[in-house]
Amino acid sequence: xxxxxxxxxxxxxxxxxxxxxxxxxxxxxxxxxxxxxxxxxxxxxxxxxxxxxxxxxxxxxxxxxxxxxxxxxxxxxxxxxxxxxxxxxxxxxxxxxxxxxxxxxxxxxxxxxxxxxxxxxxxxxxxxxxxxxxxxxxxxxxxxxxxxxxxxxxxxxxxxxxxxxxxxxxxxxxxxxxxxxxxxxxxxxxxxxxxxxxxxxxxxxxxxxxxxxxxxxxxxxxxxxxxxxxxxxxxxxxxxxxxxxxxxxxxxxxxxxxxxxxxxxxxxxxxxxxxxxxxxx
Amino acid sequence: xxxxxxxxxxxxxxxxxxxxxxxxxxxxxxxxxxxxxxxxxxxxxxxxxxxxxxxxxxxxxxxxxxxxxxxxxxxxxxxxxxxxxxxxxxxxxxxxxxxxxxxxxxxxxxxxxxxxxxxxxxxxxxxxxxxxxxxxxxxxxxxxxxxxxxxxxxxxxxxxxxxxxxxxxxxxxxxxxxxxxxxxxxxxxxxxxxxxxxxxxxxxxxxxxxxxxxxxxxxxxxxxxxxxxxxxxxxxxxxxxxxxxxxxxxxxxxxxxxxxxxxxxxxxxxxxxxxxxxxxxxxxxxxxxxxxxxxxxxxxxxxxxxxxxxxxxxxxxxxxxxxxxxxxxxxx
Numbered sequence: 001x002x003x004x005x006x007x008x009x010x011x012x013x014x015x016x017x018x019x020x021x022x023x024x025x026x027x028x029x030x031x032x033x034x035x036x037x038x039x040x041x042x043x044x045x046x047x048x049x050x051x052x053x054x055x056x057x058x059x060x061x062x063x064x065x066x067x068x069x070x071x072x073x074x075x076x077x078x079x080x081x082x083x084x085x086x087x088x089x090x091x092x093x094x095x096x097x098x099x100x101x102x103x104x105x106x107x108x109x110x111x112x113x114x115x116x117x118x119x120x121x122x123x124x125x126x127x128x129x130x131x132x133x134x135x136x137x138x139x140x141x142x143x144x145x146x147x148x149x150x151x152x153x154x155x156x157x158x159x160x161x162x163x164x165x166x167x168x169x170x171x172x173x174x175x176x177x178x179x180x181x182x183x184x185x186x187x188x189x190x191x192x193x194x195x196x197x198x199x200x201x202x203x204x205x206x207x208x209x210x211x212x213x214x215x216x217x218x219x220x221x222x223x224x225x226x227x228x229x230x231x232x233x234x235x236x237x238x239x240x241x242x243x244x245x246x247x248x249x250x251x252x253x254x255x256x257x258x259x260x261x262x263x264x265x266x267x268x269x270x271x272x273x274x275x276x277x278x279x280x281x
Numbered sequence: 282x283x284x285x286x287x288x289x290x291x292x293x294x295x296x297x298x299x300x301x302x303x304x305x306x307x308x309x310x311x312x313x314x315x316x317x318x319x320x321x322x323x324x325x326x327x328x329x330x331x332x333x334x335x336x337x338x339x340x341x342x343x344x345x346x347x348x349x350x351x352x353x354x355x356x357x358x359x360x361x362x363x364x365x366x367x368x369x370x371x372x373x374x375x376x377x378x379x380x381x382x383x384x385x386x387x388x389x390x391x392x393x394x395x396x397x398x399x400x401x402x403x404x405x406x407x408x409x410x411x412x413x414x415x416x417x418x419x420x421x422x423x424x425x426x427x428x429x430x431x432x433x434x435x436x437x438x439x440x441x442x443x444x445x446x447x448x449x450x451x452x453x454x455x456x457x458x459x460x461x462x463x464x465x466x467x468x469x470x471x472x473x474x475x476x477x478x479x480x481x482x483x484x485x486x487x488x489x490x491x492x493x494x495x496x497x498x499x500x501x502x503x504x505x506x507x508x509x510x511x512x513x514x515x516x517x518x519x520x521x522x523x524x525x526x527x528x529x530x531x532x533x534x535x536x537x538x539x540x541x542x543x544x545x546x547x548x549x550x551x552x553x554x555x556x557x558x559x560x561x562x563x564x565x566x567x568x569x570x571x572x573x574x575x576x577x578x579x580x581x582x583x584x585x586x587x588x589x590x591x592x593x594x595x596x597x598x599x600x601x602x603x604x605x606x607x608x609x610x611x612x613x
Binding site: 033 | 317320337340397399418422476507535539563
């Protein structure tokens with residue numbers, strides 16, 4: 001009897017240890033893949049990186065060239081997307097956090113969570129029919145709007161979460177002093193949640209900075225420096241895609257270098273956000 | 282003698298008594314009313330956006346919808362030059378690559394999430410969780426680049442030949458090994474959806490009350506036996522997480538486009554090139570000559586939109602049923 005129990009206990013312990021090892025192996029597999037990818041990008045990217053590469057426009061194969069216009073284009077597109085997407089997203093998030101109790105708020109929450117899962121290529125098709133077809137040409141404006149559409153639901157939900165972290169006593173205190181609701185929200189609640197909202201906004205920017213699919217037929221791409229919003233505009237991601245699927249080794253090397261630049265931007269934002277919000281999560 | 286007030290004057294009286302400000306804002310402050318109304322408009326915009334997407338994409342696809350009707354989805358031939366547009370090869374490629382991805386990603390993601398929430402010490406769990414989340418921060422096009430130059434050659438040299446030697450008698454592993462095809466597409470998708478499934482399963486497991494774990498441990502259960510109870514409690518949420526990963530895999534564009542081979546054919550072997558709905562839109566949209574061709578591509582976009590909307594909606598409801606709407610879903 002006792003020995004039977006002992007055997008079953010040993011078995012259960014063994015299973016326990018096995019599962020522990022397996023789950024740990026899964027976690028380290030994930031970490032290993034990340035390190036492999038990042039390491040390879042750094043190794044391949046660094047060899048083609050130079051000041052000239054960062055400031056020049058693309059050139060035909062064999063003549064060097066760079067990604068200066070693509071960097072500028074990505075920055076302009078991100079700025080445009082932020083100008084359109086952030087105010088709307090933050091306002092919708094404030095609505096959900098401060099007034100979001102009825103069925104309508106439930107619908108908005110559901111729609112916004114579902115929107116974050118809509119493939120970005122579909123957003124591209126939508127903006128193509130909405131802006132590119134009527135304007136009869138690809139434009140930076142269309143690219144910016146496409147990125148904004150992707151940003152809005154992300155910003156909405158992070159803003160709502162951040163506002164919910166603000167203690168209710170702060171609201172009650174301000175209201176008890178006789179302040180109207182709008183003064184309470186804009187003067188007390190928003191400043192209290194400002195850093196959280198800012199990090200949410202930065203994460204949204206980091207997320208869309210890597211988007212390629214919605215730009216393929218909105219901003220399209222360009223081989224020149226361009227600052228006009230009604231013209232096609234280059235971006236790092238589209239440039240990487242075009243170079244990656246080309247048959248030339250030189251362009252492959254440039255794709256890796258451009259990827260290093262893009263990944264640096266994204267990782268810096270992610271790590272900075274992590275650093276600043278360490279206490280909250 | 283009493284006179285009945287006429288309906289018109291009653292209506293006028295009601296209108297005069299109606300306090301617009303109070304109706305818009307319970308506090309009766311004009312600033313509040315304005316503030317609330319403008320925030321409401323922004324929230325409404327999200328709903329309008331989804332409606333506009335449906336109407337815009339739907340109306341731009343009407344040429345193809347009217348011409349082909351339902352058989353569009355079952356047509357096996359995609360030949361733009363001959364004007365033949367059948368979506369079946371793309372639907373097949375999308376479904377098979379997504380299922381392959383889930384086959385690999387689901388066990389790994391569950392393993393990672395269980396390790397992070399139930400097994401790892403807190404000091405290790407937080408930074409590890411962040412590192413896994415970083416996998417989700419890598420852009421699709423970067424995965425594609427890495428897929429072409431690192432993953433595809435590796436699979437061609439070291440993974441696909443042994444697979445074919447061992448399981449070559451199955452039709453799924455026939456054919457020439459090129460490193461470019463459904464299998465590579467599924468692998469790259471697996472890496473991409475793993476952090477998404479992991480993040481949601483983590484939230485779901487964390488939402489299961491501690492008392493469940495304490496009760497199991499108090500009865501003498503081992504850590505793993507406790508975890509099984511936690512997993513059973515979070516089952517609907519875990520199902521939601523997997524469906525969410527499916528939604529992401531179905532709509533993933535750039536990385537798949539770069540490694541799947543882009544050939545609109547249906548073959549049983551996972552080593553053969555294939556094509557997905559998202560890839561064909563990405564590749565052929567700017568080259569589409571003629572209104573019907575463009576319209577057919579937009580109809581594919583409509584199919585993708587509807588399918589992912591349903592998948593994501595269902596997934597959110599399942600996850601909400603466990604986390605009660607408070608999870609950090611915006612992260613995923």
